Amino acid sequence: MAKAGYHHGNLRQALVDATLTLITEKGPQGFTLSEAAKAAGVTPAAVYRHFAGREDLIAEAARQGYEIFASLMEYAYNDGKPTALAAFEATGRAYLAFARRYPGHYMAMFESGVALNSNPALAAAAMRARGVLEQAAAKLSEHIPPEKRPPPSMFSAHIWAMSHGVVELFARGGPGLRSPFPPEELLEAGIGIYLRGLGLLPPDS
Amino acid sequence: MAKAGYHHGNLRQALVDATLTLITEKGPQGFTLSEAAKAAGVTPAAVYRHFAGREDLIAEAARQGYEIFASLMEYAYNDGKPTALAAFEATGRAYLAFARRYPGHYMAMFESGVALNSNPALAAAAMRARGVLEQAAAKLSEHIPPEKRPPPSMFSAHIWAMSHGVVELFARGGPGLRSPFPPEELLEAGIGIYLRGLGLLPPDS
DNA sequence: TGTACATCAGTGAACGCGCGTTCACTGATGTAC
DNA sequence: TGTACATCAGTGAACGCGCGTTCACTGATGTAC
Numbered sequence: 001m002a003k004a005g006y007h008h009g010n011l012r013q014a015l016v017d018a019t020l021t022l023i024t025e026k027g028p029q030g031f032t033l034s035e036a037a038k039a040a041g042v043t044p045a046a047v048y049r050h051f052a053g054r055e056d057l058i059a060e061a062a063r064q065g066y067e068i069f070a071s072l073m074e075y076a077y078n079d080g081k082p083t084a085l086a087a088f089e090a091t092g093r094a095y096l097a098f099a100r101r102y103p104g105h106y107m108a109m110f111e112s113g114v115a116l117n118s119n120p121a122l123a124a125a126a127m128r129a130r131g132v133l134e135q136a137a138a139k140l141s142e143h144i145p146p147e148k149r150p151p152p153s154m155f156s157a158h159i160w161a162m163s164h165g166v167v168e169l170f171a172r173g174g175p176g177l178r179s180p181f182p183p184e185e186l187l188e189a190g191i192g193i194y195l196r197g198l199g200l201l202p203p204d205s
Numbered sequence: 206m207a208k209a210g211y212h213h214g215n216l217r218q219a220l221v222d223a224t225l226t227l228i229t230e231k232g233p234q235g236f237t238l239s240e241a242a243k244a245a246g247v248t249p250a251a252v253y254r255h256f257a258g259r260e261d262l263i264a265e266a267a268r269q270g271y272e273i274f275a276s277l278m279e280y281a282y283n284d285g286k287p288t289a290l291a292a293f294e295a296t297g298r299a300y301l302a303f304a305r306r307y308p309g310h311y312m313a314m315f316e317s318g319v320a321l322n323s324n325p326a327l328a329a330a331a332m333r334a335r336g337v338l339e340q341a342a343a344k345l346s347e348h349i350p351p352e353k354r355p356p357p358s359m360f361s362a363h364i365w366a367m368s369h370g371v372v373e374l375f376a377r378g379g380p381g382l383r384s385p386f387p388p389e390e391l392l393e394a395g396i397g398i399y400l401r402g403l404g405l406l407p408p409d410s
Numbered sequence: 411t412g413t414a415c416a417t418c419a420g421t422g423a424a425c426g427c428g429c430g431t432t433c434a435c436t437g438a439t440g441t442a443c
Numbered sequence: 444t445g446t447a448c449a450t451c452a453g454t455g456a457a458c459g460c461g462c463g464t465t466c467a468c469t470g471a472t473g474t475a476c
Contacts, residue, residue, distance in 0.1 A: 029234030158395040165366030190363040197402030
């Protein structure tokens with residue numbers, strides 16, 4: 001409650017929510033602080049009670065994104081159960097699901113140009129997310145003979161890169177590239193081929 | 206010559222060049238039409254002699270990018286010589302080289318949010334670039350037994366996605382992700398593993 | 411070679427607008443007694 | 444239960460600024476004769 005009236009109640013979060021909506025609709029650079037204030041039903045000046053400015057507002061949106069992202073991935077990974085491989089693939093699917101379900105967060109995190117170190121809380125959240133991915137990759141790596149095993153951080157970077165590329169190029173209207181396949185299918189097939197290349201899947205389809 | 210004086214000589218291209226520099230420095234949304242005009246040594250109003258507005262200016266930068274991109278890839282592919290595989294790998298390297306050497310073009314093409322169909326010339330250039338990639342993938346596909354061969358457009362989409370992901374996440378300062386590896390090495394290793402997964406490279410490293 | 415003239419690229423002043431940011435303020439809320 | 448008071452979230456007016464876009468203009472260039 002306390003929604004109506006002079007005091008907003010939870011303006012800070014309302015501003016972040018408005019920012020996320022605006023980012024989704026118009027891109028991370030496509031709106032102004034005043035618009036965000038207006039969308040939250042408040043005077044532009046009120047924003048300064050809670051944030052240092054537009055940049056800071058986007059950084060908070062990104063931070064919340066990284067928290068959700070890390071939690072989702074952690075949940076999907078499920079401590080590597082039932083098998084390292086199954087858990088890894090679930091994590092990959094969670095990546096795309098996150099991008100789909102939280103487009104505003106995703107854009108704030110990866111397309112807004114916010115510097116991760118502009119904000120200690122943001123940096124910490126980003127580190128946590130990255131850690132989950134790398135841990136999943138490291139665990140799965142153990143099933144590869146050591147002599148043909150790439151460093152886990154490279155492994156996870158490859159998966160991350162392909163996932164991000166699919167999101168940016170094919171999961172959005174993007175640069176008008178009509179995707180020839182559903183992004184989920186595209187990514188799943190791509191990760192499958194990659195894992196086969198590592199010897200983690202049988203060579204036969 | 207004709208550089209100094211009342212008439213500029215080649216203002217149209219000078220504006221595109223200024224735009225590319227500004228994009229490189231401040232991102233596709235980080236500058237104004239007036240700034241671009243100023244950088245070209247000209248009044249904002251002069252821009253309207255050549256372009257419909259800021260959007261149109263960026264679209265032209267993107268178009269030129271796609272032309273360079275397509276030519277570079279075509280050149281690297283070299284009609285599939287000496288072998289389909291070698292030509293394909295050269296094309297992958299050319300992708301990253303393009304992103305590195307022409308960052309302004311790359312951002313105008315993939316990060317500016319310009320709609321490809323906002324401009325017939327732009328759409329044509331983008332199609333051409335895409336065609337080169339798909340042709341390289343199709344040609345290489347012929348070396349895969351048909352029953353385990355993915356559609357060439359999926360194949361090329363995977364490579365494109367991984368390349369783009371590497372560029373966005375690791376080849377720039379990006380979201381502050383310090384890359385654990387040089388992007389070239391990261392991408393080459395990733396593509397190698399992927400091709401091995403397709404049976405196009407021997408399973409042994 | 412020289413002169414008159416058409417063309418049109420770029421000027422500069424003007425406009426209305428919304429921006430970010432500041433400031434003294436107001437009034438809702440919650441707490442002490 | 445009621446009253447006085449401290450707190451502080453949000454207001455609204457104000458500012459200076461640079462924006463995109465328009466317009467009648469100016470003057471450099473190139474061509475016709």
